Amino acid sequence: xxxxxxxxxxxxxxxxxxxxxxxxxxxxxxxxxxxxxxxxxxxxxxxxxxxxxxxxxxxxxxxxxxxxxxxxxxxxxxxxxxxxxxxxxxxxxxxxxxxxxxxxxxxxxxxxxxxxxxxxxxxxxxxxxxxxxxxxxxxxxxxxxxxxxxxxxxxxxxxxxxxxxxxxxxxxxxxxxxxxxxxxxxxxxxxxxxx
Numbered sequence: 001x002x003x004x005x006x007x008x009x010x011x012x013x014x015x016x017x018x019x020x021x022x023x024x025x026x027x028x029x030x031x032x033x034x035x036x037x038x039x040x041x042x043x044x045x046x047x048x049x050x051x052x053x054x055x056x057x058x059x060x061x062x063x064x065x066x067x068x069x070x071x072x073x074x075x076x077x078x079x080x081x082x083x084x085x086x087x088x089x090x091x092x093x094x095x096x097x098x099x100x101x102x103x104x105x106x107x108x109x110x111x112x113x114x115x116x117x118x119x120x121x122x123x124x125x126x127x128x129x130x131x132x133x134x135x136x137x138x139x140x141x142x143x144x145x146x147x148x149x150x151x152x153x154x155x156x157x158x159x160x161x162x163x164x165x166x167x168x169x170x171x172x173x174x175x176x177x178x179x180x181x182x183x184x185x186x187x188x189x190x191x192x193x194x195x
Contacts, residue, residue, distance in 0.1 A: 078140075
């Protein structure tokens with residue numbers, strides 16, 4: 001598998017089940033309101049996703065992990081987005097275009113992201129979701145620059161800075177009364193860290 005790309009039918013079916021469970025978990029937490037996380041039960045998530053509680057437990061160790069899984073999976077695919085950019089495109093432009101396209105097409109679900117970033121019980125999983133982009137992104141940067149991923153820190157540091165810029169832009173987008181799109185916030189945040 002490459003950057004989370006399902007290789008066969010069985011793997012794709014497992015990914016579809018994982019996404020259904022995560023979507024159901026996030027939707028139920030949002031529907032429950034401010035105390036949503038505490039009120040959502042595994043059996044409710046499983047029922048909403050059309051799976052058994054046992055199947056749910058095969059995919060996720062906690063409600064928190066299930067709620068944040070879509071963002072985690074999305075982050076893991078960022079390296080593939082960078083690899084899809086034209087080879088001759090300058091690194092900074094390629095990264096900016098890949099990140100903007102990846103995180104704004106479609107724009108993130110504001111209610112879901114707000115829940116994930118404001119609920120103290122989700123703090124650990126949200127951090128994991130944002131940092132999930134680092135390794136695949138660092139690999140793609142290393143490929144693009146010809147860096148040795150075992151000796152050169154540049155790809156890892158750049159990937160970590162990009163993940164931090166995305167996280168910071170998301171906080172700003174959610175924490176202000178802006179009518180700007182996420183892309184309008186994300187683009188200048190990235191320019192602070194890109195070459």
